[in-house]
Amino acid sequence: MRQGILDGMQDMTLMEQLPYWAGFFVVAGIVSAVEILFLYWNALRGVARISRIAGIPLQDSQYARLLVSGMSRVALELPSPRHRIYGIDPYAQMGRWKLALTSILYRMKVGVSSFILRVLMRRVFGRMALRGLLPLVTGPLYAIWNAIITWRIMRKAKVQALGPYTIEFLMQRLEADLDRLGSTARDVILHGMGELIMRSQDAHPNHVYLLARLLDAFEVSDRELAIDWPGHRRKLDTLDEAxxxxxxxxxxxxxxLSGKWQGRPRRFLQEVHEACGATLDEERLQARRKEMLEGRQPT
Known part of the structure; x- marks a missing residue:
């Protein structure tokens, strides 16, 4: 067995390799479990710190739980809840197979990816002449991989923590100008928000909070929206300039607001601009994104 490990296991039978690989997978599994626990602990600590620094503006509101729950899900790499939001199914435009696959991948993202990386590195470098340097090579690679995961979590947490500020700035301006919005314009905005949530295929807390604030501002009594964007899209040309x-x-x-402004959400925004007879201003879109990430009031 010792000679086989030193010279490589290519000449060993599967049964002869079995004790070695069984031991390796057990050790790798334990190390990965400890690593995952540390990543989650570190992510939760980082998210809590971001929340304190940002000074979450919803602490005394009825929507505080929404934001806190969302921040916790970001730290634990959990997907958004699979339930309707004000009658809107965020995943209505996502195939069932894709929804199931997304759910599985979410659960595999941190733990399994780290475990697979460890096994692959052992298999690849274990067959090379420099396999004695394996710990020196894989250690930094694991650290880089974990740093990438943590960076992604912190990035999402930042978007989620600063999003409510952008929403509050927006609502302050909107409420001061609310008299200029007729019932048709208000309906178009609500149905547009519902369509954007479905196009994004995610119930992002910032989108949910913005929709809730719009419903409050428009004094909508029926909170179950039956989204009909094609019908309301045709009403865009009946609105005045304001x-x-x-x-x-x-x-x-x-x-x-969700941090995912490319792909389907951006195509929807372009569709709205075209229906309004306007051109999507990429620089303005980038500016809005930068303002949100910097916690500045939209200009």
Missing amino acids: ETQWVLEIMTIATV
């Missing part, structure tokens, strides 16, 4: 500008402003800010 109403159109508010639709574009709200949809633009909403697009960057």
Whole structure:
């Protein structure tokens, strides 16, 4: 057995290799479990620190639980809850197979990816002449991999912590100009928000909070929305200039609130602009995103 390990196991039978690999997988599993626990602990600590630094603006509101729950899910790399939001199914436009696959990948993201990386590195470098340097090579690689995971978590936490500030700045301006929005414009905005949530295929807490604030501002009594974007899209050309500008402003800010402003959300925003007879201003979109990430009031 010792000679086989020193010279490589290519000449050993599967049964002869079995004790070695069984021991290796047990040790790798334990190390990965400890590593995962540390990553989660470190992520929760980092998210809590971000929350304190940001001074979450919802601490005394009815929506505080929404934000706290969202921040915790970010730290633990958990997906958004699989339930309707004000009658909206965020995953209505996602195939069942994709929804199931996404759920599985979320659970595998941290732990299994780290475990697989460890096994692959052992298999690759274990067959090389320099396999004695394996610990020196894989150690930094594991550290880099874990740093990437932690960076992604902190990035998401930052977006989620600063999003409510952007929403509050937006709502202050909107409420001061609310009399200029007719019932049609308000319906278009609400259905546009619902469509954006479905296009994003995620119930991001920032989107949920913005939708809730809009429902409050518009004094909507029925909180179960039956989204019909195609029908309301046709009403965009009936809005006056001020109403159109508010639709574009709200949809633009909403697009960057989840941090995922490319792909389907961006195509939806472009669709809204085209329906309004306007051109999507990429620089303005980038500016809105930068303002949110810096915690500055939209200009």
